[in-house]
Amino acid sequence: xxxxxDFLLYVFAWLCGLILVGAFGTFMVFLxxxxxxxxxxxxxxxxxxxxxxxxxKRVVSDGLLPAIIGTLxxxxxxxxxxxxxxxxxxxxxxxxxGKRSKSFFSLIFDLLAGVPSIVIGLFGFSxxxxxxxxxxxxxxxxxxxxxxxxxxxxxxxxRSTQTALEELPTTLRLTSAxxxxxxxxxxxxxxxxxxxxxxxxxxILAIGRAAExxxxxxxxxxxxxxxxxRSLFNSYEALPFYIYYMASQFSNQxxxxxxxxxxxxxxxxxxxxxxxxxxxxxxxxxxxLYHHH
Amino acid sequence: MTKIWxxxxxxxxxxxxxxxxxxxxxxxxxxxxxxxxxxxxxxLPLFSVxxxxxxxxxxxxxxxGLYGVFPFICGTCAIVSLSLLIAFPLSLGNAILIxxxxxxxxxxxxxxxxxxxxxxxxxxYGFVGIFFLVPLVREWFSRGSGxxxxxxxxxxxxxxxxxxxxxxxxxxxxxxATHLRALEALGGTRRQKLLHVILPGARTGIITGLLLALxxxxxxxxxxxxxxxxxxxxxxSLLDSVRTLTAHIALVMAADFDSIEFKTIxxxxxxxxxxxxxxxxxxxxxxxxxxxxxHDQSL
Numbered sequence: 001x002x003x004x005x006d007f008l009l010y011v012f013a014w015l016c017g018l019i020l021v022g023a024f025g026t027f028m029v030f031l032x033x034x035x036x037x038x039x040x041x042x043x044x045x046x047x048x049x050x051x052x053x054x055x056x057k058r059v060v061s062d063g064l065l066p067a068i069i070g071t072l073x074x075x076x077x078x079x080x081x082x083x084x085x086x087x088x089x090x091x092x093x094x095x096x097x098g099k100r101s102k103s104f105f106s107l108i109f110d111l112l113a114g115v116p117s118i119v120i121g122l123f124g125f126s127x128x129x130x131x132x133x134x135x136x137x138x139x140x141x142x143x144x145x146x147x148x149x150x151x152x153x154x155x156x157x158x159r160s161t162q163t164a165l166e167e168l169p170t171t172l173r174l175t176s177a178x179x180x181x182x183x184x185x186x187x188x189x190x191x192x193x194x195x196x197x198x199x200x201x202x203x204i205l206a207i208g209r210a211a212e213x214x215x216x217x218x219x220x221x222x223x224x225x226x227x228x229x230r231s232l233f234n235s236y237e238a239l240p241f242y243i244y245y246m247a248s249q250f251s252n253q254x255x256x257x258x259x260x261x262x263x264x265x266x267x268x269x270x271x272x273x274x275x276x277x278x279x280x281x282x283x284x285x286x287x288x289l290y291h292h293h
Numbered sequence: 294m295t296k297i298w299x300x301x302x303x304x305x306x307x308x309x310x311x312x313x314x315x316x317x318x319x320x321x322x323x324x325x326x327x328x329x330x331x332x333x334x335x336x337l338p339l340f341s342v343x344x345x346x347x348x349x350x351x352x353x354x355x356x357x358g359l360y361g362v363f364p365f366i367c368g369t370c371a372i373v374s375l376s377l378l379i380a381f382p383l384s385l386g387n388a389i390l391i392x393x394x395x396x397x398x399x400x401x402x403x404x405x406x407x408x409x410x411x412x413x414x415x416x417x418y419g420f421v422g423i424f425f426l427v428p429l430v431r432e433w434f435s436r437g438s439g440x441x442x443x444x445x446x447x448x449x450x451x452x453x454x455x456x457x458x459x460x461x462x463x464x465x466x467x468x469x470a471t472h473l474r475a476l477e478a479l480g481g482t483r484r485q486k487l488l489h490v491i492l493p494g495a496r497t498g499i500i501t502g503l504l505l506a507l508x509x510x511x512x513x514x515x516x517x518x519x520x521x522x523x524x525x526x527x528x529x530s531l532l533d534s535v536r537t538l539t540a541h542i543a544l545v546m547a548a549d550f551d552s553i554e555f556k557t558i559x560x561x562x563x564x565x566x567x568x569x570x571x572x573x574x575x576x577x578x579x580x581x582x583x584x585x586x587x588h589d590q591s592l
Contacts, residue, residue, distance in 0.1 A: 006484050013394050016386025017403060023451055024410055030425045031417070088317025096311055097318075105318055107577060112325040114569040116512030118539045122562045123328045126335050129550065151324055158321065184310050212414030215514040218543060240416045247420050247519055263417050274412035 031263060038261030044068065064262055066228050070142075070236040071211055071266075073229065077146035078210045079203070082154050086206075087199070089154075090161025095187055106162075113155035121219035124148030128220070140221035143232040148216045153206040160202020164195035164284075197284040204277040208270050214240040224249075239266045329566055336559030348560055353525045355554050362557055364527045366564070368442070368535030371528055372517055373510045375446035380454045380506060385499075387454070388461035393487060404462070410455040419519035422448045427520060436532050440522030443531045448516045453506040460505060464498020465491055497583040501576060508572045512565065514539040538565055 046063030089109070093102055124144050131138050138144075168191060176186040192199075222241040229236040239262055246259030339348070351361025387407070391400045426447060431439030472490050481489075492499075514537075522534025523544060536544070538561040545558050 002482075002484065006482070009389070009484060009487070010394065012382075013386045013390040016383050017390045017395070020383060020387055020451075020454060021403070021406060024406065027418075027421055027425070027451070031421050034424070085317045085321055088314045089321050092311075092314035092318045096314060105322060107573070108322045108325050110573045110577065111570055112321070112328075114508050114512070114573045115325075115328060116514065116539055116565050116569060118512070118514040118542050119328065119332075119562045119565050122542055122558065123331055126331045126559075129335070130331070151328075154321055154324075187310075208412060212416065214414075214416045215539070215543065240414060243416050243420050244515065244519065247423050259420065263420050266414055267417055270412050270414055271409070274409070278408070 031260065031267070034257075035260035035264035038257040039264060043258060043261040043265075064239070064242065064258065064265065066226065067237040067239045067242045067262065068265070069228050070222070070226075070238040071240070071269075073142065073236065074146055074149060074217065074238060075207050075210045077142070077232075078149035078153060079207060081147060082150035082157055082206070083203070085150075086154055086157025087161050089158045090199075091165065091187060091192075093158065094162045094165035095183065095191070109155045109158050112151075113159070116215070117152055117213050118215040118219070120148055120152050121216040123151070124216065124220040137233065139233075140219075140235065141233045142221060142229050142236045145217045145220040145222060145236075146232075148220050149210045149213060152213060152216055153209050156206045156209060157202060160205070161195075161199050164198025164202065165191055167198065168194055197280050201277040201280040201284070204273050204280070208273040208277070211273070212240055212266065212270055214244055217241055218244070239269075329563070332559045332562045332566065336556055336563060339553060339556035339560060348557070352527065360553050360557050362538065362541065362561055362564070364525055365536050365538045365541045365561065368517075368521070368528060369511065369537040369539070371442050371531075371535060372445045372449060372521060372537060373507065375442060375531065376449035376453060376510050377503070377507060379446060380450040380457060381503060383450065384454045384457035384461060384502070384506075387458050388465060389487065391458070392462055392465045393483060393491070407455045407458050410451075411459070413452075415452060415513060415515045416519075418448050418452055419515045422516065422520045430532075434532055438522060438534065440520055440534050441532045442521065442528060442535055445517050445521035445535075446531075448520055449510050449513060452513065452516065453509050456509055457502040457506045460498060460502030461495065464495040464501070467498070468494040497579060500579060504572055504576050504579075508569050511568060511572075512539065514543055518543050 042063070044064045046065075048063065089105070093105055097105060124147065125140065128138060128140050128144050172190060172194060173186065176190045181190070217238055218241055221235050222238050223235045224237065224242070224245050226235045226237050243259055243262050243266065246255060246262065250256040250259060348361055349366070350363050351359045353359060353361055353364050387403070391403050391407075395403060422444060426444050427439035429439075430441065430444045430447075431437065468491055472494065473486060476486055476490055517535075517537040518540040521537065521540065523536045523540055524534035525536055526533075528535045541561050542558045545555055
């Protein structure tokens with residue numbers, strides 16, 4: 001009986017491993033075989049000369065450049081907006097909040113982290129409708145999308161900042177206090193520099209989240225063809241939306257190829273960010289482990 | 294955390310930064326609450342012409358004046374529960390394999406793969422799903438378009454498994470080494486270790502992983518939108534095409550802003566918000582009780 005059970009457990013566990021790795025592997029191989037042939041300068045710049053495209057002399061109409069630039073702009077704007085709030089709230093929760101207020105605030109931010117991204121997008125959209133009554137020029141645009149994405153990544157930034165600070169050894173705080181530093185000075189000159197790597201890896205994960213999200217932007221201003229946005233109040237293109245659109249609306253083989261190419265570019269971007277965050281995280285863990293040498 | 298600066302010395306810079314940090318926190322809280330407030334505000338006109346019970350129980354047929362979101366609730370439940378049904382044993386098996394059974398190097402490799410999987414954008418799962426999985430499902434069952442509950446649930450299972458496996462693994466390795474060594478000293482087998490020490494000890498972690506995965510599956514838009522087919526009828530089999538609450542929000546956007554049809558997306562938003570809030574609260578209770586019970590034990 002025992003041996004039968006042991007055997008079944010073995011088979012079950014190994015089968016699960018095989019299914020997961022097999023499914024994921026098949027998935028990646030399919031994407032690579034379909035997407036790799038599409039990769040090249042033409043995919044990004046279409047027929048436009050690279051120099052002209054980068055200097056914005058000419059509009060790239062059948063390449064991915066506007067979508068890539070749109071995604072980069074989105075990430076940048078969302079991060080610039082979310083960072084002060086994320087860091088501030090993270091520092092407050094880790095260093096200042098009392099037991100009760102900390103418990104309340106983290107519950108609210110857990111709530112925010114759990115809100116589906118499409119609901120955040122709906123919020124951005126409703127806000128636009130609401131504001132449109134007063135400022136009629138305001139329609140769904142790059143700015144609204146960036147603000148909504150900032151709200152989406154805010155809980156990640158808060159959590160990573162808070163954790164990075166709380167992980168620091170108590171001796172650090174004690175030493176700083178013993179040297180006569182007050183709390184603000186300690187945070188500014190001792191704790192934040194020490195926690196920088198942890199905070200930074202959280203920021204990179206937040207960038208990845210902002211780069212891949214499709215649901216938020218599809219409600220707040222992304223379109224299939226807009227070129228590179230001229231201002232914050234223009235609509236724009238983005239990689240994930242382009243992939244979504246091509247999946248159902250491709251009209252010929254070439255467009256489908258471009259869809260696969262775009263998927264591969266987005267995947268590489270996310271993999272790169274992910275690896276970067278992981279490397280930084282590893283460094284932090286090593287430093288915390290060997291802190292007392 | 295230990296309080297070192299018990300009595301704060303008055304200094305203007307201290308007061309300033311403290312105030313700024315608190316302000317950032319309060320802004321975050323207000324935004325979180327205003328998401329809900331906005332949806333209620335914009336959805337309210339809907340409830341005055343259409344009772345809540347009708348909204349929650351009726352079918353969706355705007356041409357007949359029926360604006361119920363019940364089929365979408367069913368669609369969401371069907372996809373989410375099937376994906377959990379597939380992903381839970383799969384994740385548990387993988388966690389056991391990585392933690393207990395696989396040779397060290399293979400375990401490390403698998404762990405790395407699972408971590409990598411959490412970084413894959415959902416829209417890519419949807420994209421590959423359409424061109425790879427959907428044709429397969431269509432061929433296997435030779436029925437329908439292949440865009441159905443089953444396809445979406447399979448993809449969603451792939452999306453949520455890594456989250457679950459990582460949470461399971463974390464709770465497995467949080468089991469005190471002394472317990473494991475005690476069992477080894479008594480001559481316990483690996484099976485006994487798993488059944489009598491690891492799994493019972495990791496109970497809270499396993500429920501946590503399950504709830505987190507449930508929230509992830511519930512909130513996903515792209516996979517359901519791209520692969521589940523978005524039919525508005527009540528689903529009757531796993532091969533039927535369905536629309537989820539999230540996909541409904543994404544799809545109705547184009548309609549006229551003043552129509553009842555358009556306002557139903559706020560109802561979907563409210564349902565999703567409340568649903569995930571309940572999940573978050575249950576996670577909170579779970580951990581509160583766990584912390585309390587482990588505190589009692591250590592006394």
